[in-house]
Amino acid sequence: MKNRSFLVGLTFILGVMMFLPSLVWGARLKDIAFFKGVRSNQLVGYGLVVGLNGTGDSSSVDFTIRSIANMLERMGINIPRERILTTRLKNVAAVMITATLPPFAGVGNRIDVSVSSIGDATNLAGGTLLMTPLLGPDRQVYALAQGAIVTGGFSVSGASGSSVTKNHPTVGLISKGALIEKEVPVNLDGKKELALTLFHPDFTTAEKVQEAINRSMGGAYSRCVDSATIKISVPDSHQDRVAEWMASLERLEVTPDSVAKVILNEKTGTVVLGEKVRISTVAVAHGSLSIQIKERYNVSQPLPLAPGSPPGTPPIQIPPREGTGPIVAPGGSTVVTPESSLAVKEEGKAMIILPSGADLGEVVKALNAIGATPRDLISILQSIKAAGALQADLEIY
Numbered sequence: 001m002k003n004r005s006f007l008v009g010l011t012f013i014l015g016v017m018m019f020l021p022s023l024v025w026g027a028r029l030k031d032i033a034f035f036k037g038v039r040s041n042q043l044v045g046y047g048l049v050v051g052l053n054g055t056g057d058s059s060s061v062d063f064t065i066r067s068i069a070n071m072l073e074r075m076g077i078n079i080p081r082e083r084i085l086t087t088r089l090k091n092v093a094a095v096m097i098t099a100t101l102p103p104f105a106g107v108g109n110r111i112d113v114s115v116s117s118i119g120d121a122t123n124l125a126g127g128t129l130l131m132t133p134l135l136g137p138d139r140q141v142y143a144l145a146q147g148a149i150v151t152g153g154f155s156v157s158g159a160s161g162s163s164v165t166k167n168h169p170t171v172g173l174i175s176k177g178a179l180i181e182k183e184v185p186v187n188l189d190g191k192k193e194l195a196l197t198l199f200h201p202d203f204t205t206a207e208k209v210q211e212a213i214n215r216s217m218g219g220a221y222s223r224c225v226d227s228a229t230i231k232i233s234v235p236d237s238h239q240d241r242v243a244e245w246m247a248s249l250e251r252l253e254v255t256p257d258s259v260a261k262v263i264l265n266e267k268t269g270t271v272v273l274g275e276k277v278r279i280s281t282v283a284v285a286h287g288s289l290s291i292q293i294k295e296r297y298n299v300s301q302p303l304p305l306a307p308g309s310p311p312g313t314p315p316i317q318i319p320p321r322e323g324t325g326p327i328v329a330p331g332g333s334t335v336v337t338p339e340s341s342l343a344v345k346e347e348g349k350a351m352i353i354l355p356s357g358a359d360l361g362e363v364v365k366a367l368n369a370i371g372a373t374p375r376d377l378i379s380i381l382q383s384i385k386a387a388g389a390l391q392a393d394l395e396i397y
Contacts (some may be wrong), residue, residue, distance in 0.1 A: 029196075029209065030250035036195040036229075038103045042183055043142055046095040047132030049115065049124055049149060056093040056127075057119035064094040064119050071130070093121035097132050097145050099178050107183055110176035111147045117170040124172045125151045134178060142184075147177040184203050188242040194232045196249075201228035202219075204257035260392035262381055267397070271373040271381070274392065282389040284380060300335040 048067055049056070055066040068089060071081060099113040115129055127149050134143040149172035200203060204225045213222040213232060222232045238245040260276035372380060384390045 009253050026253035029212070029252045029254055030044055032200070032205070032208065032254065033196050033198045033230075035246060036197050037186060039135055040103060041101040041133035041142075043099045043101055043136055043178075045132045045134040045145060047095055047097055047115075047145070048130050049093045049117075049121075049127035050091060050093045050130060052093060052121065052124065053126045053127075054090045055123035056090050056121045057117075058090065059096065061119040064092060068092060071136035092121045093117050093124060093127065095124070095129070097129070097134060097178075099134055099143060099145065101136070101142055101180070103182065103184070104186060104242050105180050105183065107180055109180045111143065111178045111180065113174045113177045115149050115163050115172045115174060121170060123151070123169040124149050125169055127172075129174060129177070140182065142182045143178040143180045145174065145178040147174040149174055162387065188246070189240055191192065191239075191242055192236055194234060194242075194246070194253070195225075196222075196230040196232060198228045198230075200256070201226070202257055202259070203227045203256070206230055208254050210255065212254050213249060216249070216252055229366075257259065261391070262385075262394050263397070264378050265397045266378060269378070271374050271377045277392040279384060279391060280389040282384055282387060284384070298337045300337075 046067075048064075048071065049285070059065065061393050064389050068080070086176060094117070095115045096118050097113050097115055099111050101111065105111065113129075113134070115124065117124060129146055129149060131144055131146040132140040134145055136142050151169050152167050153174040196209065198209070206227055206229075210222045213230070214220055217235065221235065222230050225231055232249070234242060247270075258276060258280065260272055261274045262277060263270070263272040267270075326332065367377060381390065381394065382396075385394045
């Protein structure tokens, strides 16, 4: 019975070991590329926020005053512009509205909008954005924005000038605050060919994507145009179901290739090494020289009511201590003398040899063996690159 259990367990382990090499974990195609033409569009607009509690634009902001006058005139309220210019309207602020129109967004759908002050308003909390058209690059209106603003912060101040501010109160968000009025036409049905674009162009990754698509479709349906673009022919059987066919391609898994790269950030001491980093045989020794200087002062304080030295009397010479100069005590006066100490320490670290073709794990292990800190790694990797032993692209920020 024991032998049978042992054989069953051994068979299971061998089966797992044979199966593991075939597991290749990759990224979904939708995470590393996108179909050309299927993209978002940026929208922008100019509007007014009302209902602020005295935190809006001041009367010195001319475009806010003119915008209020134009708005009132369109609503049939005629007020002399001279009177509006002299009115202090601290409850209104001029703002810019930005939004992103996603692909295939239909008329009637809602999108989020961001509201940002462009005048001298100090806080948009509690304000309401009046109906504002959002324009695209072609100057056409694609959405209308309106609603209450949420800033997620506050700003309060006292009469003495002290103030407390949390987050950024001059920028707010209106969740689902814009209603789409016009669609960006994208027609997929009937297309004969699609173009897939990689987020990070690479010839090896493009070839892997081509192979994965051809293997999935069972034929030579795709071809690489360059390091970022793969052209795909739509099968005749999917001419009327292109969207469904694109969804099946997005689920394909591909292991993207990466270049050997080392990122160094001297400001923060951050070191990032890519998986493909390799080095040639090189010997590394890294030590540091530490010099410490300490300054202190010796004070000779006379006894209370001690008489001073008569005029013309030479100062009293106190025998010096080892490492210091003579201390002069002129009678009953206080004498301060400086004393310096100098210490020099040099760390003696052994030299290590990094073998040729060492991978990322071996490089990190070897550098940790000499106690290298992230700041030390920056100097070490720069020196290895200067010696021509680092087979990677070195980027310093």
